[in-house]
Amino acid sequence: MEIRRFGVGQRRPDGPGGTTGVASQVIHADARGRVAELAFARRATMDLHSSPNSAWLVIVEGGGWVQVGDERARVAAGEAVLWPADVEHAAWTEHSEMRAFVIEFAGADDAAARGILEGRALELTSGGAATGKDGPGDGATPVATGEGSLVAGAPAPANAKTAAEGEPL
Numbered sequence: 001m002e003i004r005r006f007g008v009g010q011r012r013p014d015g016p017g018g019t020t021g022v023a024s025q026v027i028h029a030d031a032r033g034r035v036a037e038l039a040f041a042r043r044a045t046m047d048l049h050s051s052p053n054s055a056w057l058v059i060v061e062g063g064g065w066v067q068v069g070d071e072r073a074r075v076a077a078g079e080a081v082l083w084p085a086d087v088e089h090a091a092w093t094e095h096s097e098m099r100a101f102v103i104e105f106a107g108a109d110d111a112a113a114r115g116i117l118e119g120r121a122l123e124l125t126s127g128g129a130a131t132g133k134d135g136p137g138d139g140a141t142p143v144a145t146g147e148g149s150l151v152a153g154a155p156a157p158a159n160a161k162t163a164a165e166g167e168p169l
Contacts, residue, residue, distance in 0.1 A: 004027050004028070006025045006027050006037045007025075007037065015038070016036075016038075016046075018046060018047040018049055019044070019045065019046045019047070020044060020045045021040065021041040021042075021043060021044030021045065021093075022038055022039065022040050022041070022044050022045075022046060023038075023039045023041075024036055024037060024038050024039070025037045027101075031106055032105070032106050033053070033103065033104050033105045033106045034102070034103075034104045035101060035102070035103050035104075036101065036102050036104075037099070037100075037101055038057075038091075038099070038100045038101070038102060039097070039098075039099050040062070040064055040091070040092070040093045040097060040098040040099070040100070041093070041097055042093055042094070042095060042096060042097055043092075043093060043094060044064075044092060044093050044097075044098075045090070045091075045092040046090055046091045046092065047090060048067065048088050048089070048090040049088065049089070049090070050086055050087060050088045050089070051083070051085065051086075051104070052085055052086060052107075053085055053104050053105055053106060053107060054082070054083065054084055054085045054104075054105050054107070055082075055083045055102055055103060055104040055105065056080050056081070056082055056083070056102070056103045057075075057080065057081045057083060057091060057100050057101075057102055058079075058080045058100055058101045058102075058103065059075050059076060059077050059078065059079050059080070059081075059098060059099075059100045060077055060078075060099050060100060060101060061077050061097075061098065061099035061100075062076070062077060062093070062096050062097045062098040062099060063075055063076035063077065063093075063096055063098055064091060064092055064093035064094070064096065064098040065091065065092050065093070065094070066081045066089065066090065066091045067088075067089060067090040067091075068081065068082070068083060068084070068087060068088075068089045069087050069088060069089075075098075085107070
């Protein structure tokens with residue numbers, strides 16, 4: 001079993017290049033891609049840049065702003081933003097902090113991780129080992145994607161902010 005620590009006390013205070021006010025911690029990096037935690041302070045910036053790899057920015061705490069190409073949007077915990085390969089993107093905060101994970105794939109798409117991200121179900125044997133039709137670890141079958149939508153006309157949460165009031169909490 002491998003366990004990696006991240007979070008407070010584990011981050012590099014200077015953050016990745018092209019950032020100001022962002023602390024970071026690489027959790028995993030290999031030929032398939034990279035996973036890193038980013039902690040944005042108030043008024044932190046990740047400069048506009050591009051990468052030959054696709055990535056997801058997954059916001060887990062707080063909120064801020066992102067830009068992909070010419071589009072800008074406010075983001076909050078529970079949201080994920082796709083940063084396509086070779087498209088300029090940026091992230092920043094104004095009046096709140098934001099904590100996020102970047103999952104970067106090696107290449108322009110997630111082809112190297114297919115099956116992992118789609119979700120594949122394996123049958124567990126009585127001994128706890130995963131088996132498929134051709135032996136351990138083989139024969140995984142795709143898991144159905146969930147379907148649904150947000151409730152129409154749901155009231156805004158009590159802590160919701162308007163564009164004039166700043167970022168969501």
